[in-house]
Amino acid sequence: MDEPTPAERQQWLEEFEAAARRPLEQRMKYAFIKTYKPVLDDAPFRAFDTMADYRAWCEANLPEWLGYRR
Amino acid sequence: MAAFEYRQAEEIRDVFARHGIRYLFIGKSGAILLGFPDTTQDADLFADKSAKNCSALVGALRELGFELSEEQASEILRGKDFVQLKNGPFDLDLIFAPDGIDRFDDAWARRVEVQNFPVCHPDDIIASKVAANRTKDRESLPRLRAFRDYWKSRQ
Numbered sequence: 290m291d292e293p294t295p296a297e298r299q300q301w302l303e304e305f306e307a308a309a310r311r312p313l314e315q316r317m318k319y320a321f322i323k324t325y326k327p328v329l330d331d332a333p334f335r336a337f338d339t340m341a342d343y344r345a346w347c348e349a350n351l352p353e354w355l356g357y358r359r
Numbered sequence: 360m361a362a363f364e365y366r367q368a369e370e371i372r373d374v375f376a377r378h379g380i381r382y383l384f385i386g387k388s389g390a391i392l393l394g395f396p397d398t399t400q401d402a403d404l405f406a407d408k409s410a411k412n413c414s415a416l417v418g419a420l421r422e423l424g425f426e427l428s429e430e431q432a433s434e435i436l437r438g439k440d441f442v443q444l445k446n447g448p449f450d451l452d453l454i455f456a457p458d459g460i461d462r463f464d465d466a467w468a469r470r471v472e473v474q475n476f477p478v479c480h481p482d483d484i485i486a487s488k489v490a491a492n493r494t495k496d497r498e499s500l501p502r503l504r505a506f507r508d509y510w511k512s513r514q
Contacts, residue, residue, distance in 0.1 A: 293501050301502055305509045308396035313474055314365040320391040322398050323362040330360075333446035334427075336434040340458055343441040347493075356495030 327352055363388075363402050363449045370423060371402070372476055378419040381407040383470055385457060385479045385487060387499065392473045393481060395506045397499070401450045405479060407463045408438050408455040416453070424448045459483075459490030481507040 293301070308316055328351050337343035347357040375382060384392050386403035406416060417432045425447030427435070435442055435453070442453040460466050460483055469480040479487075485503055488496040 293505070298505060301505050302509060304396045305394065305506055308394050309513070313392070316391060316394065316396070317363075317365040317368065320396070320398055321363040321388075321400070323360060323400055326400070329443075330445060330450075333444075334431050335443040336431070336439040337441045339440045340454075340456055344491075344493075353494075356498070357493050359492050359494070 326355060329355065329357075360445070360450060362400070367449050368392075368402065368476065371404070374419050374422050376475075378415040378422075380415050380419055381409075381412050381463070381467060382416075383466055383477050383479045385454060385484060386452075389478045389484050390481065390503060390506065392476050392478045393471060393506075393510055395503065397502070401452050403452045403454060405454050405457055405460070405463065405466060407467070410436070410438075413438060420444070420447065420451075425451075457487040457490075458492075459486035459488070481510055 311319075335346075337346065344359070348359065351357045383389065383405045384403065385405040387395070387397060387399040388402045391397065391399065406412060413436050417427060417435055420435075421427055425444055427446070431446075438455065440454070440456040442455075444451040444453065460479075466479055466483050467477075469483060471478045471480055481503075485500065485507060488500055488503065
């Protein structure tokens with residue numbers, strides 16, 4: 290991603306300050322969302338011996354648009 | 360499955376405290392606890408990989424309502440690096456060896472407490488995302504770094 294412009298940085302700062310004025314419970318209500326993620330959400334439990342194994346599984350199995358690939 | 364809620368974070372905090380579990384909120388869920396205004400889907404927990412901690416973790420997860428079979432519990436006890444749980448009241452990622460952080464004890468020493476929620480220091484959250492280097496990490500890093508600088512200016 291390109292470096293943010295000064296205007297973007299200012300916008301972010303305003304968002305950080307607005308968030309800081311909200312209680313944690315409200316911040317979390319806005320922050321956590323749930324949408325179906327194909328493949329990733331299709332098993333109730335997965336365990337990987339190493340993070341490298343997990344990353345390799347993501348590369349091989351998840352759609353690129355989910356953003357889990359490198 | 361509904362979105363993760365504040366009361367569920369409280370349940371994690373309270374049940375894990377009762378079981379004496381050493382863990383930290385990490386990833387974007389950790390950053391959100393610190394005040395980062397963004398969205399995410401899951402709670403990510405960095406847990407100490409010691410046998411004692413993993414054993415306590417299995418009991419705590421069952422108390423929270425996760426339906427762990429004996430085989431699944433044994434996978435946690437055997438010390439996997441990454442466990443993804445979608446068999447409980449909310450989705451949870453357990454990370455025992457996050458990229459970019461060498462030792463749990465180091466992250467624990469740097470932790471930030473937010474209303475008794477133990478959270479990774481923003482430098483550690485950023486280090487793990489830099490090391491993971493997925494597309495979604497690269498996209499979030501500039502804003503996360505700006506937040507880290509803002510957060511530090513307020514300490």
